Amino acid sequence: MAKAKQSYIDIVEEFPSEFHKPLLRLVDAIMERVRMEFAVRREDFDELRSAISELTQAQKRTEDRVEELADAQAKTEMRVEELAQVQKRFEKHFDLQIGALGSRWGLKTEESFRAAAEGILGEDFGLHVERYQAYDEEGEVFGRPDQVEIDIMIRDDKITAIEIKSSMSKYDVYAYDKKVSFFERRNQVKVDRKLIITPMLDPRAEELVKTLGMKVYSSCYDWGDEEQELK
Incomplete structure (x- = not known):
């Protein structure tokens, strides 16, 4: 200077x-x-230093808060995972219970439907349907030894096999055809007609039904009326 x-x-x-x-x-x-x-005044310098100090403290508080939030998030994620595991165990247990209940209900429904259908055919149309039962030792029908049951009606020397089920899948159609063949071999007879009475036929089984020469009725009344007309 x-x-x-x-x-x-x-x-x-x-x-x-x-x-x-x-x-x-x-x-x-x-x-x-x-x-x-x-020139920088001392007052300005003091204010600047104070502002920097406040910013530093604010940053420290922010970092502490972020760390707290990270810990809370980690705990929340652990809790969510625990809840997910509990839900999986509950769903598995629930499915098992529903499956068991459904199986029991399905059997009861099947028996009720069969009893009602046979009652209608006998009482309303005078058609007598007999329940054929035999044990398949060789496993011809189900691939293992098991009881074979099939409804049979004989009229005017004509044998009609009838499968009465509340629902009919493609597998059920195959099994029914094997039961008819089993009945024919065991009794040395020829079944003239193969009928299915069911309100629910799996659409995937429709072509198979035609191929195997079966006829489907959605109600026993449909078949009963037809039988009455043939008398």
């Missing part, structure tokens, strides 16, 4: 002597103004 001031004095001395003092005062005023403009 002293060197710069000396340079200004050298320049001022080039002017006439009566201008020296005014010019020096002007130069000093300009330099003081510049110093004040660019």
Whole structure:
């Protein structure tokens, strides 16, 4: 700064002597103004340091809060996983219970439907349907030794096999055809007609029914009316 001031004095001395003092005062005023403009006041520095301190503390609180949230999220995820495992165990147990209940209900429904259908055929149409039962030691029907049951009606020396079920799948149709063949071999007879009475036939079994020469009735009344017309 002293060197710069000396340079200004050298320049001022080039002017006439009566201008020296005014010019020096002007130069000093300009330099003081510049110093004040660019100097950092102590108050400003203290305010800046205080603001930085507050920002540092705020950042620390934010980091602590983020860490707390991360811990809470980890605990929540663990809890969700525990609940998912509990739900899986419950669903498995529930499915087993429903499956067992459904099996028992299905058997009861099948028996009720068969009893009702046979009752209608006998009481409303005077058609006697006998229940043929025999044990299949060789497993011809089901691939293993098992009891074979099939409804048979004999009229005018014509043998009609009847399968009465509340629902009929493609597998049921195959099994029914094997039961008819088993009955024919065991009794050395020929079944003239193979009928199915069911309100629900699996659409995938329709073509198989035609191929095996069977006829399906959605109600025992449909078949009973037809039989009455043939008398």
